[in-house]
Structures are given as structure tokens and as C-alpha cells.
Amino acid sequence: MKTIPIITFFLCTVMYAHAQLNIVPKNDGLKEYTVTNAHPYDSLTNVEKRSFTSLPGQTLYMHGVKNDRNGYWDAFYTVNFLTGDDRTVYKAVNISTTPSKEVVGKYYEVVKVWTKTDYLSAGCCLLLREKESGDEMYYNPFRYPLSMTCIGYYEKLKRFVGQTFLSLAKAVETEDGQVITPAEGAEYRCVDIGLKMNSDGAFLLMEGADGVRVEAFPIGGDEVYEFVSTARIGQLEKRYGEKYGKLIAFRKVDTGMTREMVIAAWGEPYHKSEVKKEGRTLETLRFSDNRYVELLDGEVQYVRIY
Known part of the structure; x- marks a missing residue:
């Protein structure tokens, strides 16, 4: 009989502890951006991955892509396609295609932007409001990345x-x-x-x-x-010297260059590997268009373009 109070106390303690658990809901990876929390817009970038979160409040012009007579497949929707299974296509024909005439040649205000990253995918959704009609639609910028131009970006090009x-x-x-x-x-x-x-x-x-x-x-x-x-050539020559600065400007790589110079000329490699032996480091960098570079202790020893 004396054990009953102890058991009762133990059960009460467990129930109390359970009631105090801090349950954190699962993060679905969805983030929302409006004009109030958008990242600062850099007019040196157009509508692309690095600028998506800065687009709220900007105006886009849909100039369209080449050979779009068959329309735009799974690009414009009537709902936010990142938040559920409903993927109803905007003014669709054949279920999944928006006719070109419905979206090309028009100006759009970016109202909101959502990004979503999970273990399987990374996505982005832009809520657009067509300037003339006021129609709203949800746009997948990854589907046709070169179909729109940001007006701020276009105006900035006048600097050239x-x-x-x-x-x-x-x-x-x-x-x-x-x-x-x-x-x-x-x-x-x-x-x-x-x-x-x-x-x-x-x-x-x-x-x-x-x-x-x-x-x-x-x-x-x-x-x-x-x-x-010529202005960029001058900048690169000032930074890397006349010989290597000009090579970098003309997007060329040669022996004697540093790793930094290679990336300045060709951009980031899509694959890299490193081997250390006897106190020395051999690094290989592979780039698109079958370009290959070997560096020994940070200096280019071998360049090959297939």
C-alpha cells in the first residue's frame, strides 16, 4: 500500500513534464518577401536566382523567349504552387500551357515573392500584378529564366x-x-x-x-x-598586372596564374579536387566547355581546353 503514493507521484510528474514540452512545428522551408522585408535591389542583376528576394516592388516586362508560339508550359498559375498541390495554370489551354498572347508584351508589378528550400528541391514563386488589367498570377521564374527583364536593370544598362x-x-x-x-x-x-x-x-x-x-x-x-x-581591362591590369590583367579580361588562363586569377577569368569551377603529398598541394579545377586547370601550391602549372 505504501508504494501507491510513490507511483501516483511519478505519474503526475511525467504528465506535468509532458505538458511542458516545447513543440516546434516542422519548418517547411517557405519564406515570404514583400516590399517591407525584401532584400535591397541591385540593379546590376536582372530576374535571376540571386535577385529573386529583392524583386518585390519592382516592375518586370515580359518580352518572351524564342519560339514561344506554343505558349508557356507550367510557368503561370492561379495559386501559389509552392504551398499545396493545386497547380491550376493561368488561362490554360491543354491544361498546362498559358498562351503567349496572354502574358507577352505586358508590364508586371512584383507584389510578393516566396522561396522554398527542402531536402528535395529549391523553388521560387513570384506574385505578379499585370499593370493594365490588374490581373494577378503566380509565376515560376525558373521555368523560363530569360523571358522577363526588370525595368530597373534595363535603365541601369544605360551606363554602358x-x-x-x-x-x-x-x-x-x-x-x-x-x-x-x-x-x-x-x-x-x-x-x-x-x-x-x-x-x-x-x-x-x-x-x-x-x-x-x-x-x-x-x-x-x-x-x-x-x-x-577598356575600363574593365584597366581595372584588371591595375589589380593583377599588365600581363595577367589583360589575359583575364579576354577570359584566358595561362601558367603562372593564381587560383584567384583563374576564377576571375573563368568563374567558379563546377568540380574541384585536391591532393596533398610531401608538403605540397595539387589542385585540379574543371570548368564548363571542357576546360581543365592544374595548380601546384596555388599556381597554374597546366591548362587544357578540349
């Missing part, structure tokens, strides 16, 4: 007008649609910017010494895919 550029010997398109490849180092001047429908969007209009004008596409920051500005 009047600058001098040198060709990187890449194919470019002229105003009349011809494709040419200017010689490496050929001088051009940026005379205007434009936004082409059903293309990669905003571009720089470059004029060569022969008066021929060609299109070039900015790729973030102060870089242009087909050209390098």
Missing part, C-alpha cells in the same frame, strides 16, 4: 552608352540579322541599348570602326558576353 569595348572574337548579330565574328581586339563603342521581343531580352548596340552595328548581351556586373570594356 559611350563606353569603348574590344571584341572577344565571338559571333554577334548585326542590325539586319547577319551573323559575323569580329576579330579579337577589334574596337567598338556602345551607342544605345534595346530590348528585343522573343529573345534574350535587353542588349547593347555596338558600333565598329566600319560603321556596322551589332548586338551584345550583358551578363551581370560590368561584363558583356561578346566584348570587354
Whole structure:
């Protein structure tokens, strides 16, 4: 009989402890951004992963992608597709496709942005309000990443007008649609910017010494895919010396460079490995387009472009 109070006390203690548990709900990885908590917008970036959380309050223009006659598949929805199973497509035909005419050539205000990261995927949803009609839709920016241009980004591109550029010997398109490849180092001047429908969007209009004008596409920051500005060449030469600065500007890698120089020229590698032996470090870096670099104690010893 004397054990009963002890057992009763023990049970009460367990029940009390259970009642005091701090139950934390499972984090579904969903984050919401509005104009009140959006990250500061950097107008050097367009609509891309690194800028998604800064887009609330910005205006986007849908110029569309190439060959979109069949519409946009699973890109525009009537609900937030990150929060449930409902994935009803905006003004759909054939269940999952929004016709091009319903979304292209229009301006949109970014009302909200949601990002979601879990063990299986990373996603983003933009709540857009079409400026003219007031229609709202939920947009997946990963589906057609080059279909929209942020107006703030477009306006910032005007900084390139009047600058001098040198060709990187890449194919470019002229105003009349011809494709040419200017010689490496050929001088051009940026005379205007434009936004082409059903293309990669905003571009720089470059004029060569022969008066021929060609299109070039900015790729973030102060870089242009087909050209390098003389101002950037000067900056890189000041930082890395005349020899290596110019090589980096023309996106070339050579022996004697440091790891920092390689990344400045080619960007981050998609694969890297490191081996230590007898106090020395051999590092290998692999880049897109079959480019391969070996560094010994941080200095490039071998470069191969397949």
C-alpha cells in the first residue's frame, strides 16, 4: 500500500513534464518577401536566382523567349504552387500551357515573392500584378529564366552608352540579322541599348570602326558576353598586372596564374579536387566547355581546353 503514493507521484510528474514540452512545428522551408522585408535591389542583376528576394516592388516586362508560339508550359498559375498541390495554370489551354498572347508584351508589378528550400528541391514563386488589367498570377521564374527583364536593370544598362569595348572574337548579330565574328581586339563603342521581343531580352548596340552595328548581351556586373570594356581591362591590369590583367579580361588562363586569377577569368569551377603529398598541394579545377586547370601550391602549372 505504501508504494501507491510513490507511483501516483511519478505519474503526475511525467504528465506535468509532458505538458511542458516545447513543440516546434516542422519548418517547411517557405519564406515570404514583400516590399517591407525584401532584400535591397541591385540593379546590376536582372530576374535571376540571386535577385529573386529583392524583386518585390519592382516592375518586370515580359518580352518572351524564342519560339514561344506554343505558349508557356507550367510557368503561370492561379495559386501559389509552392504551398499545396493545386497547380491550376493561368488561362490554360491543354491544361498546362498559358498562351503567349496572354502574358507577352505586358508590364508586371512584383507584389510578393516566396522561396522554398527542402531536402528535395529549391523553388521560387513570384506574385505578379499585370499593370493594365490588374490581373494577378503566380509565376515560376525558373521555368523560363530569360523571358522577363526588370525595368530597373534595363535603365541601369544605360551606363554602358559611350563606353569603348574590344571584341572577344565571338559571333554577334548585326542590325539586319547577319551573323559575323569580329576579330579579337577589334574596337567598338556602345551607342544605345534595346530590348528585343522573343529573345534574350535587353542588349547593347555596338558600333565598329566600319560603321556596322551589332548586338551584345550583358551578363551581370560590368561584363558583356561578346566584348570587354577598356575600363574593365584597366581595372584588371591595375589589380593583377599588365600581363595577367589583360589575359583575364579576354577570359584566358595561362601558367603562372593564381587560383584567384583563374576564377576571375573563368568563374567558379563546377568540380574541384585536391591532393596533398610531401608538403605540397595539387589542385585540379574543371570548368564548363571542357576546360581543365592544374595548380601546384596555388599556381597554374597546366591548362587544357578540349
